Amino acid sequence: MLTRRIIPCLDVRDGKVVKGKNFTGIREVESPVALARRYDLGGADELVFYDITASAEGRALFADTLREVASSIFIPLTVGGGINSLEDFDRVLKCGADKVSVNTGAIADKTLIGRAAKRYGDQCVVLSADVKRVNGKFVVFSHGGRVNTGISAAEWAYRGQEEGAGELVLNSIDTDGVKRGFDCEMLREVCAKLTIPVVASGGAGSVSDFVELFKTVPQADAGLAASVFHFGEIDITDLKLTLRAAGVPVRL
Amino acid sequence: MIAVVDYGVGNLFSLAASLKYTGAEIKVTASAVAIRDSSAVILPGVGAFGDAYSKLEERGLVQVLLSQARSGKPMLGICLGMQLLFDRSFEYGEHRGLGLIRGDVCPVAPDLEPGAKVPHMGWNSLKFVRPSPLFKYVPQGAFVYFVHSYHAKNCAEGLTSVAEYGGAELAASAENGNVFGTQFHPEKSGAVGLDILRAFVGIK
Numbered sequence: 494m495l496t497r498r499i500i501p502c503l504d505v506r507d508g509k510v511v512k513g514k515n516f517t518g519i520r521e522v523e524s525p526v527a528l529a530r531r532y533d534l535g536g537a538d539e540l541v542f543y544d545i546t547a548s549a550e551g552r553a554l555f556a557d558t559l560r561e562v563a564s565s566i567f568i569p570l571t572v573g574g575g576i577n578s579l580e581d582f583d584r585v586l587k588c589g590a591d592k593v594s595v596n597t598g599a600i601a602d603k604t605l606i607g608r609a610a611k612r613y614g615d616q617c618v619v620l621s622a623d624v625k626r627v628n629g630k631f632v633v634f635s636h637g638g639r640v641n642t643g644i645s646a647a648e649w650a651y652r653g654q655e656e657g658a659g660e661l662v663l664n665s666i667d668t669d670g671v672k673r674g675f676d677c678e679m680l681r682e683v684c685a686k687l688t689i690p691v692v693a694s695g696g697a698g699s700v701s702d703f704v705e706l707f708k709t710v711p712q713a714d715a716g717l718a719a720s721v722f723h724f725g726e727i728d729i730t731d732l733k734l735t736l737r738a739a740g741v742p743v744r745l
Numbered sequence: 746m747i748a749v750v751d752y753g754v755g756n757l758f759s760l761a762a763s764l765k766y767t768g769a770e771i772k773v774t775a776s777a778v779a780i781r782d783s784s785a786v787i788l789p790g791v792g793a794f795g796d797a798y799s800k801l802e803e804r805g806l807v808q809v810l811l812s813q814a815r816s817g818k819p820m821l822g823i824c825l826g827m828q829l830l831f832d833r834s835f836e837y838g839e840h841r842g843l844g845l846i847r848g849d850v851c852p853v854a855p856d857l858e859p860g861a862k863v864p865h866m867g868w869n870s871l872k873f874v875r876p877s878p879l880f881k882y883v884p885q886g887a888f889v890y891f892v893h894s895y896h897a898k899n900c901a902e903g904l905t906s907v908a909e910y911g912g913a914e915l916a917a918s919a920e921n922g923n924v925f926g927t928q929f930h931p932e933k934s935g936a937v938g939l940d941i942l943r944a945f946v947g948i949k
Binding site: 569588 | 755756758759762763765766791792793862863864865866867868869870888890892909910932933934935938939
């Protein structure tokens with residue numbers, strides 16, 4: 494039986510893992526390689542690395558980090574952050590990424606997903622969208638959650654799927670870093686018409702938040718979180734034992 | 746030396762890294778000479794069947810792979826690489842495969858319950874239907890990582906394991922003597938995957 498996936502997300506800046514609250518107020522955690530190894534041994538089903546550096550030095554450091562991680566852990570690795578062109582896809586795939594996540598890059602260049610899917614296959618292309626409530630509607634924001642694009646989240650997700658994205662990550666800006674649970678209402682609404690796998694992100698604060706996610710959002714194939722895992726507030730094996738007891742299939 | 750065939754489809758970084766991790770000596774290569782000189786051959790691949798087969802042909806590798814397989818050398822096809830080992834594929838038309846394992850490659854979707862997502866993507870458990878040297882270190886029910894939209898059918902003769910998904914049993918692995926195929930990615934399947942690669946590396 495196919496299992497629901499638990500995915501720790503590592504935001505990396507200048508070779509260190511960082512975690513912000515509501516996308517700002519960043520604080521550092523630890524070495525990405527050490528953390529990635531710990532997650533692999535601890536039962537993570539997949540890892541996501543976001544490059545949140547802007548400088549050329551930071552980017553080179555990120556490539557080194559990625560190569561080191563990809564040589565020492567053997568679970569799927571998704572990489573995002575600063576992916577704006579096919580050259581960017583190439584750059585991270587050569588360092589060992591299995592999937593590449595596009596966000597603002599797909600909004601700026603509406604042909605990027607289609608071209609990437611054609612060259613690397615659908616399985617390689619992940620559309621990541623930052624979603625926020627605006628006047629009661631779910632809208633896509635770009636540039637790390639700072640710019641309101643005015644695009645409907647459900648339409649954007651469906652379009653991404655049709656263009657060739659093989660997976661969708663939905664980050665709720667409203668619940669990110671708040672630790673009071675995933676944005677199940679948003680997830681249900683935005684995913685209603687999708688047939689590709691969906692990763693829920695933003696808001697996990699406790700084990701019961703994951704139980705609620707998988708029990709109430711049948712479209713969610715995976716739950717992604719950062720700080721609750723990085724700071725040891727949730728142990729992945731404990732989380733999976735609880736999910737299994739609640740009837741959610743997991744890899745243990 | 747194990748030859749990992751590099752014919753321009755997909756990313757070989759993690760496959761190379763995981764084989765090195767098991768202690769194997771490997772060469773990522775498109776050279777017929779290197780493939781002939783190897784002790785075993787791994788045929789990876791992601792993407793479309795027709796394209797991939799054409800790329801093998803363009804590089805003059807079809808005959809080399811057939812002769813190496815027939816010589817008794819261990820060969821492992823992974824994901825699309827496994828699909829290429831079968832007789833034919835119905836992915837966008839009908840294509841001939843290498844014909845090293847009996848079976849056809851068909852779309853997954855028509856065989857699943859309505860609402861089941863395609864691709865079949867994520868961690869699924871293996872159900873062994875026949876013993877295989879590839880799984881000597883792996884228990885029944887072990888989880889491995891899949892990403893695919895096509896699967897092998899009419900392959901009962903060589904089938905060694907299946908994975909249950911969407912009300913169907915999908916071919917997870919098949920073999921014919923020294924030729925092995927896994928639909929899942931051992932190089933992405935954590936400790937279980939490394940054990941499968943280790944077992945392959947040990948096959949003489």
